[in-house]
Amino acid sequence: MPQQGEARAATMARADFFSALVLVALGGGALLEALRMPRFEAIGANPYSVPGLVPGFLGAVIAALGLVLLVRAVREGGRRRGATGIGADAGGARLWLALALTLGYAALLVGTLPFALATGLFVFAFIVLFEWPESAGRRVRGALTAAVEAVIVAAAVTYVFEEFFFVRLP
Amino acid sequence: MLDGVYRLAEALLGFATPLALASVLWATLLGIVVGMMPGLTATLGVALLTTLTLKMAASQALLILVCMYIGAIYGGSRSAILLNIPGTPANAATTLDGFPLARAGQAGAAMGIATAGSVVGSLIGILMLATISPLLGEFALKFGAFEFFWLAVFGIVISGNLTAQQDPLKGWIAGFLGLLVATIGQEGVHAYARFAYGSTDLAGGIGLLPALVGAFGFSEVLVVMCQPKPEVVREMRGSVVPRIADVWRYRRTAVRSGLIGTTMGIIPGVGEDMGAWVSYAAARRASRERDRFGKGSVEGLMAAETGNNAAVPGAIIPVLTLAVPGSAPAAVLLAAMFIHGVRPGPLLMIESPGFLWEVVAMCLLATLAMFVHGMLLTRPLLYVLRVPRERLMPVIFVLCTVGAFAIAGRIFDIWVMLAFGLLGYLLRVLRYPLAPLVLGLVLGDILDKNLRRALVLTDGDLAPFVTRPISLALGAVTLATILLSYPAVRALLAAPFRRAFGVPGR
Numbered sequence: 001m002p003q004q005g006e007a008r009a010a011t012m013a014r015a016d017f018f019s020a021l022v023l024v025a026l027g028g029g030a031l032l033e034a035l036r037m038p039r040f041e042a043i044g045a046n047p048y049s050v051p052g053l054v055p056g057f058l059g060a061v062i063a064a065l066g067l068v069l070l071v072r073a074v075r076e077g078g079r080r081r082g083a084t085g086i087g088a089d090a091g092g093a094r095l096w097l098a099l100a101l102t103l104g105y106a107a108l109l110v111g112t113l114p115f116a117l118a119t120g121l122f123v124f125a126f127i128v129l130f131e132w133p134e135s136a137g138r139r140v141r142g143a144l145t146a147a148v149e150a151v152i153v154a155a156a157v158t159y160v161f162e163e164f165f166f167v168r169l170p
Numbered sequence: 171m172l173d174g175v176y177r178l179a180e181a182l183l184g185f186a187t188p189l190a191l192a193s194v195l196w197a198t199l200l201g202i203v204v205g206m207m208p209g210l211t212a213t214l215g216v217a218l219l220t221t222l223t224l225k226m227a228a229s230q231a232l233l234i235l236v237c238m239y240i241g242a243i244y245g246g247s248r249s250a251i252l253l254n255i256p257g258t259p260a261n262a263a264t265t266l267d268g269f270p271l272a273r274a275g276q277a278g279a280a281m282g283i284a285t286a287g288s289v290v291g292s293l294i295g296i297l298m299l300a301t302i303s304p305l306l307g308e309f310a311l312k313f314g315a316f317e318f319f320w321l322a323v324f325g326i327v328i329s330g331n332l333t334a335q336q337d338p339l340k341g342w343i344a345g346f347l348g349l350l351v352a353t354i355g356q357e358g359v360h361a362y363a364r365f366a367y368g369s370t371d372l373a374g375g376i377g378l379l380p381a382l383v384g385a386f387g388f389s390e391v392l393v394v395m396c397q398p399k400p401e402v403v404r405e406m407r408g409s410v411v412p413r414i415a416d417v418w419r420y421r422r423t424a425v426r427s428g429l430i431g432t433t434m435g436i437i438p439g440v441g442e443d444m445g446a447w448v449s450y451a452a453a454r455r456a457s458r459e460r461d462r463f464g465k466g467s468v469e470g471l472m473a474a475e476t477g478n479n480a481a482v483p484g485a486i487i488p489v490l491t492l493a494v495p496g497s498a499p500a501a502v503l504l505a506a507m508f509i510h511g512v513r514p515g516p517l518l519m520i521e522s523p524g525f526l527w528e529v530v531a532m533c534l535l536a537t538l539a540m541f542v543h544g545m546l547l548t549r550p551l552l553y554v555l556r557v558p559r560e561r562l563m564p565v566i567f568v569l570c571t572v573g574a575f576a577i578a579g580r581i582f583d584i585w586v587m588l589a590f591g592l593l594g595y596l597l598r599v600l601r602y603p604l605a606p607l608v609l610g611l612v613l614g615d616i617l618d619k620n621l622r623r624a625l626v627l628t629d630g631d632l633a634p635f636v637t638r639p640i641s642l643a644l645g646a647v648t649l650a651t652i653l654l655s656y657p658a659v660r661a662l663l664a665a666p667f668r669r670a671f672g673v674p675g676r
Contacts, residue, residue, distance in 0.1 A: 040360055048629070052364075055350065110575075115572075
């Protein structure tokens with residue numbers, strides 16, 4: 001077990017190393033963008049009321065905290081290669097499937113297809129694909145109940161939001 | 171005092187309509203169900219219900235949201251005891267003693283203790299909500315721009331500290347990220363659209379509700395679908411009615427946990443999880459049966475469940491008096507109040523003094539409903555735990571999508587939900603707490619307006635930030651919180667105490 005714990009700490013140090021780089025870039029970027037924001041000198045605005053003041057301050061703080069994290073991650077060996085990546089564990093395949101389904105539905109189908117149809121397809125596909133590996137022998141029944149659930153969810157959500165909440169669904 | 175009792179009675183009578191009482195019953199029940207299901211948190215429950223209650227009258231909608239909130243924090247104990255999986259993060263401490271009790275065949279008794287603890291905790295929290303809020307509200311009237319600036323910074327720092335105790339740095343980073351995200355869009359002084367790059371959607375700013383639905387809904391769907399399948403529900407025997415003897419025996423623990431839980435609730439952005447953990451730790455330190463803790467201690471279970479429910483009314487105290495949320499679900503509640511035209515903050519007690527008592531009445535009714543459901547429906551509700559995640563999660567995600575969209579009818583909000591879901595998932599994998607991020611989103615506007623207002627007032631002079639008494643106190647506490655999170659500083663400070671009192675260091 002201690003070996004596993006060490007491996008995990010090394011993985012975290014490596015992840016921290018990269019996220020710290022992102023944070024420093026983000027904070028620094030926000031600071032630069034804040035400096036470029038208008039100061040409204042032409043209309044005689046108070047120099048302490050300029051829009052860039054707070055984002056600049058926050059950007060600087062985030063960049064500084066990112067630097068602290070960076071130093072710590074480097075000390076813990078985060079710059080060394082070889083540590084395994086996060087997300088490559090057993091849940092990896094399921095994560096990618098979940099991501100593909102949810103993003104495909106919310107970012108692509110909704111707005112392209114009628115809402116009820118998009119929802120029904122998503123619910124059906126989600127259930128069938130995730131149950132597939134464990135459902136040998138019960139697949140027809142599983143798919144049928146999934147279809148029933150998909151129709152009910154799509155109809156109910158569409159009806160409730162359009163009739164009761166007067167939301168015009170995409 | 172008498173005035174308070176009169177106003178409370180008035181508020182309770184106001185809710186004595188069939189519609190309101192029915193709402194209390196179904197909303198609390200729905201809250202318990204949401205809390206029970208691993209992957210559905212109180213924050214998500216309140217956020218989704220906010221989108222469903224947009225068209226209702228303010229008091230009706232807020233009543234339903236409070237019931238959902240209280241029900242969910244209680245409901246999470248069911249799965250903690252039976253599955254060893256906390257139904258909401260607030261019930262993590264409940265698993266330590268609840269699950270061993272269930273394994274020893276005492277699941278029913280454990281459920282009963284959890285019900286009793288939750289009710290006691292909730293009542294103590296409500297009592298403090300009723301007594302502290304007016305005082306805090308009056309105190310907050312003295313707050314100027316300088317104090318509100320410090321309050322925002324203090325909130326982020328202490329929330330980061332307490333929600334990421336192993337690694338406060340990550341808590342602070344999450345909090346400041348939230349503050350930065352909150353600056354996106356039109357600002358309040360010159361109406362300049364920051365970080366918008368010509369997009370009218372970005373100029374409108376990032377909505378709190380779509381962001382929360384993403385961070386607590388979508389990211390949770392991803393987490394749940396990656397986890398290995400949970401164990402099947404075990405059989406439950408024994409009565410679920412709490413034995414009065416148990417409650418009386420641990421009355422000191424119950425009261426202490428209630429007070430600690432409420433305090434954790436009041437501290438900005440800390441909330442129910444810490445309410446349970448700190449109460450649990452305090453109970454173990456004070457207990458004569460210390461060695462039973464973690465092996466099925468009734469006292470430990472009681473402390474955890476009293477602490478988390480006490481934090482709910484506690485978290486509402488700063489919402490009402492300072493417009494600063496005590497926890498993530500309370501942040502949603504705050505957003506819902508703004509949507510419904512209630513303006514919480516120091517002026518609330520003056521503008522609408524009856525509102526506090528309405529909220530107290532809501533909490534009381536929800537607690538009562540929680541108790542009734544806990545007594546009558548514990549067994550039938552266990553079927554909820556059998557719903558397979560493959561069948562539940564797609565429905566949750568559909569509700570997240572349509573909920574995010576329904577608030578303003580903007581496709582952009584769906585994108586915000588997705589972005590925050592991915593961000594939330596990444597932050598969780600990298601061990602950043604989400605509560606400070608949420609707090610930052612809410613406090614961003616307060617920080618922005620008050621820092622600039624303060625600097626304009628003094629023409630750039632920083633002195634009032636440290637010379638005004640309340641400012642000085644808030645600033646000093648903030649600095650102390652940062653310094654004390656370094657073990658080296660703590661050791662340095664502890665040394666003289668240890669010498670003086672002869673306490674051995676840990």
